[in-house]
Amino acid sequence: MSNEEIRWQRPALDVLDSDQGMLxxxxxxxxxxxALDVEVEGKQLQVRAPRGDGSGFRRDLQLPDDVDADxxxxxxxxxxxxxTLPRRAEAVRCRIEVV
Amino acid sequence: MLAPWIDVDEAFRDAMALRRRMDHLLGARGxxxxxxxxxxxxxxxTLTFTxxxxxxxxxxxxxxxxxxxxxxxxxxxxxxxxxQRRLEVPEGHRVRYAERRAWTLRRVLRxxxxxDTGAVTASFRDGVLRVEVPRVAAPVARRIEIRD
Numbered sequence: 001m002s003n004e005e006i007r008w009q010r011p012a013l014d015v016l017d018s019d020q021g022m023l024x025x026x027x028x029x030x031x032x033x034x035a036l037d038v039e040v041e042g043k044q045l046q047v048r049a050p051r052g053d054g055s056g057f058r059r060d061l062q063l064p065d066d067v068d069a070d071x072x073x074x075x076x077x078x079x080x081x082x083x084t085l086p087r088r089a090e091a092v093r094c095r096i097e098v099v
Numbered sequence: 100m101l102a103p104w105i106d107v108d109e110a111f112r113d114a115m116a117l118r119r120r121m122d123h124l125l126g127a128r129g130x131x132x133x134x135x136x137x138x139x140x141x142x143x144x145t146l147t148f149t150x151x152x153x154x155x156x157x158x159x160x161x162x163x164x165x166x167x168x169x170x171x172x173x174x175x176x177x178x179x180x181x182x183q184r185r186l187e188v189p190e191g192h193r194v195r196y197a198e199r200r201a202w203t204l205r206r207v208l209r210x211x212x213x214x215d216t217g218a219v220t221a222s223f224r225d226g227v228l229r230v231e232v233p234r235v236a237a238p239v240a241r242r243i244e245i246r247d
Contacts (some may be wrong), residue, residue, distance in 0.1 A: 016188065017198040019161035023192060027199055029226035079162035079226015 006050050011057040011081075021022035023068050028057045034087040036076055038083065040069040049081070145201040146180075153231040155211055162226035163199075169228060173219050178208045179232070 014025040028036075030051040037048040043063045046047045050056035063069055065086040147158045161169065161182055170181040182204040188194055193205050210216055215235045 010197040011194070012200075014186075014194065014199045015192050016192040018189075020191075020194045025199065027160075027162035027226075029162040032225060078164065079160070082150070 005054070006056045007054060008056055008058040009049070011047070011049070013058055013059065013061075019087075021071075021084060022064070024061070024081075024083040024085070026081040026083075027079065028076070028081050031076065031079065031081070033055065033076050035076070036081065037083075038072070038074050040072055043069065045069070045072075045083075046089065047081070047083075143200075143204045144148060145182075146206065150211075152234075155214065156232070157208075157228075157230040159204075159227065159228045161223070161228050164226065166223055169223060171209070171221055171230065174218050176210050176214075176216060178210055178219070178232075180204070180206045180208070180230075182228075 011026040011028050012076070016023040016025065022046075026047060028047075030047045030053070031049040032052070035050050035052060035056075037046075039046045039048075040063070045061040045063050047059045047061075048056070049058070063085065066088050068088045069085065071086040073084045075084075144150045144160045149156045149158070157178075157180075159180075159182070161184065163186070164182055164184045168183045168185065170179075172179040184200075184202050184204075186199060186201045210219075210232060213234050215233045220231045
């Protein structure tokens with residue numbers, strides 16, 4: 001089935017962050033790892049998750065400047081997609097010793 | 100194909116839906132108290148019912164629900180479904196934006212006439228619950244010999 005024929009819906013999203021980076025959590029019930037398509041182009045993150053029954057989840061997100069889009073990791077379990085994006089090395093706040 | 104399934108808890112469910120809508124309109128915290136930010140509510144899932152020759156099926160999207168948080172009972176022609184979705188913030192993380200909700204779902208459904216209540220099966224895969232209710236096997240037609 002081509003992407004044009006799919007009835008897309010917008011998956012619910014949570015955005016969390018930690019000292020290490022950013023965590024995006026999306027509800028994509030019924031999606032298998034094989035069907036999942038996560039693409040990053042510049043700061044644009046594109047998630048396409050067809051379900052195989054004619055419907056699917058689609059969401060486009062703009063990533064902040066301080067995350068390393070190339071370091072993205074995707075984990076899919078129990079119908080929940082978790083995307084972790086590490087913070088850019090130069091963006092990590094470090095303590096400067098004053099000599 | 101709603102007709103054969105009579106929802107015993109309809110009124111309760113409507114009340115919960117209204118409450119969620121109110122929460123949303125008022126910009127209030129979700130029932131879980133987790134969301135301090137403005138959120139778009141992702142309501143407790145709707146159940147989908149289908150019917151075919153083999154029987155009936157009930158399908159519910161339950162993303163992120165642990166198997167042990169799904170309870171399914173069949174008793175006296177009724178099917179009871181209880182689901183709880185918990186949302187946990189992983190250690191060291193802060194919530195910046197939240198649309199996903201924790202919720203509790205409880206539905207009591209009367210099984211349709213002709214349902215084989217002893218043969219109900221359920222599967223839970225990729226966050227989708229599917230309950231299959233087969234029809235009672237139709238008695239096989241057989242020719243009766245007429246004796247003298």
